[in-house]
Amino acid sequence: MEKALWYLLAGTRGGPNRTRIIRQLDDRPQNANQLAEELDLDYNTVRHHLDMLIDHDVVEAGSEDYGALYFLTDRFEHNRDAFERITDRIDDDSTNDDGPS
Template sequence: MEKALWYLLAGTRGGANRARIIRLLDDRPRNANQLAEELDVDYNTVRHHLDVLLDHDVVERGGDDYGAMYFLTDRFDHHREEFETITDQIE
């Protein structure tokens, strides 16, 4: 998971937005539309980042496609320290 987090957050252009999404989901679960509004980012951009985070087991989806809520995974919770270390180094 540590390598995946480095790639997702520091190794790609979308890393800053992914970190922002993770921070919002850490506060409480949200759907893609809520995330797009709070981040002031296009809905399709947020969906792209959520799909990438889903593929790497950082977030999980609950519910149907439209209005589905996104949560941080238990696996991510076990690697929260690495997330904090990475974001501290790239900010």
């Protein structure tokens, strides 16, 4: 799972938004529309990120119905420490980036 998290959070442009979605779902389960509103993102953008997170077993839908709530998976919970290490590293790298020399 750690490799998948590196890819999802640091290896693609959508990493910051995926991190925000994970943190929001850690607070409480929400549906895609609620996430879009809370994070001030387009609904389709949130759906795309949720699909990526589902494909990598980070997030799961509570049902297939419209308005389904999304939850963090048990597999993610078992790898939460890897998520925290990765996001800490990303944050450290971004704050230490002085730009071009």
